Amino acid sequence: MYPKPNTHYRVTISYESLPHNKKFFVVLVTGSNSGIGEAIVKLLAILGAQVVITDYFEVRNSRDFTGKVVLVTGSNSGIGEAIVKLLAILGAQVVITGRKETEIRKVSQEVLRLSPKGLKPLEVVADVTKTKDLEKLMSSTIKRFGKLDVLVNNAGIGVMTTIRDKDFITNFDNVFKINVRSGLQLIQLALPYLDQSNGTIITTSSIASLRPGKSPIPYGASKTTVDYITKALAVELGPRIRVNAINPGYILTDELVPFINPDRLSQLIESTPLHRIGQPLDVAKGVVFLASNYEDVKNSRNFTGKVVLVTGSSSGIGEGIVKLFSILGANVVVNGRKDADVQKVVQEIQQLSPYKLKPLGVVAD
Template sequence: MINLMGKVALITGSSDGIGAATAILFSSLGAKVAIVGRTQSKLDKVSSECQSKSPNGLKPIVIQADFENDGDVKRTFDETIKAYNKLDILVNNAGVARKSNFTDDDALEDYDRVMQINVRSVVLLTKLAKDHLTQSKGAIINVSSIASIRMSGTHWSYCMSKATLDMFTRSMASLLGPEVRVNSVNPGPVRSNFWNAHEDPKSLLDHMETQTPLQRVGVPDDIAQLIAFLASDAAKNITGSIVVSDSGTLIANPHK
């Protein structure tokens, strides 16, 4: 059984979706949690759920921040350490996707925003956290995507960012070991607000579901359970791994 009792976890992008599910699960497993997002009302809702699931009734630290700004990334780390005075687990989940054509006039603006949030903020937060994680012999879990493996033409910058994140995971696993384990979780389609920009997200995900070998797409808790495993001592022999959870999307037969 996974036990995170007393562990301090910083979970970015935790106002909804995978990040929220991870924060709630970690709280239920006894962790002390710092949650981070851009929308205060969503964070407040997640905070209440975390407190209700915590065996000790612990309320998480709530940090409203926008990771487009390096200053907010640093403030997020500083507030977490100020509150808990240590860090055991860092979950880099904050991310953004932009649909654009490479030939669009604003293509490079989209690229800069995606790389800032999906890559630079992760690098910066990892750099800030490494000494505390080394001291606690902690774990980093980067939330990537199967988009790092399978390209999408209209989301080229997102795919690039996730491929970069996977290589950063491997690099940090090599550099920070043996004290710190670093792994990547790469979800396929997950039923969350990530798809809300699509004109009919439910129909899109329902169609994706029919194409997978498992005849389903993920839900946030599927990915949260995997993150919790990788953060725990149950995964003490795993580092530098790119762990896919996609209902078999990558091996789906397109002619089936």
């Protein structure tokens, strides 16, 4: 059950009621992105809780995915579950898939309640390591919806093993089969439909591809491979199909629980700039951003009344930044060393501004 928007809840927690003798417990905290709710989340996390943040309703107007069809592998739990829930509340038609039918059914019922138009998701039980299951997954999607706009390769596993373990090579092969091969094969199956929709491919990678550790060699190596494949496919398939990956750090999911204890969890929280561990919804928001087109971005933020100063904005990346901020309603300052370049961008920006706001042009070195 999800909290209704604009509804207040009273929760009383006594110190004696906290499960001190339990290794992990699950707590749902609404309004936990700031203030008292945020403080409760931090305290409970330090005590070993798996805190679930469900502020999907807070971003329900940030994008409009009405009419879009999104297939997310591994969407019966964890990060994938958060992705389909967020996309559903934004209006998308989603495909929920995984190996466990009971989990798929549970997520499907929750997604149906979140969908503003009551769109029923497609449920497909599939093992991504099996070619026939991948073919069934794609054919079922097209049969039901007639198209595909976004493919999210999210299914993956991690195995803690070292080179000295006798089963190291077996584990290595299994990890690559799920984390690398299955995604590539599904992309092949999806390409004809993504070509038609000018679609998007997004893969869940990991910070493990950038920060090696001594035990998860198969996992880190698989994610490094995913990163390379993403870059290569972006070159090969663009600009018709956009290809991106997201590299999360530690994300609080059921899959993470067996690998960390409360002390380690507390260390992770303290080591992050925001002093909190990542949530599946954090990754889901990144996926939604990457799946968005230009019109989605333009209509998703309001910078009216904001003043934005971007150095080096008379050309290149800086020019692109000030133009986007201007479209979103901000007053912008265009800066560069060449007056002609500055004035050219100033004139273009004034035309882009929905309120025809004239930027301030400053020639400066």
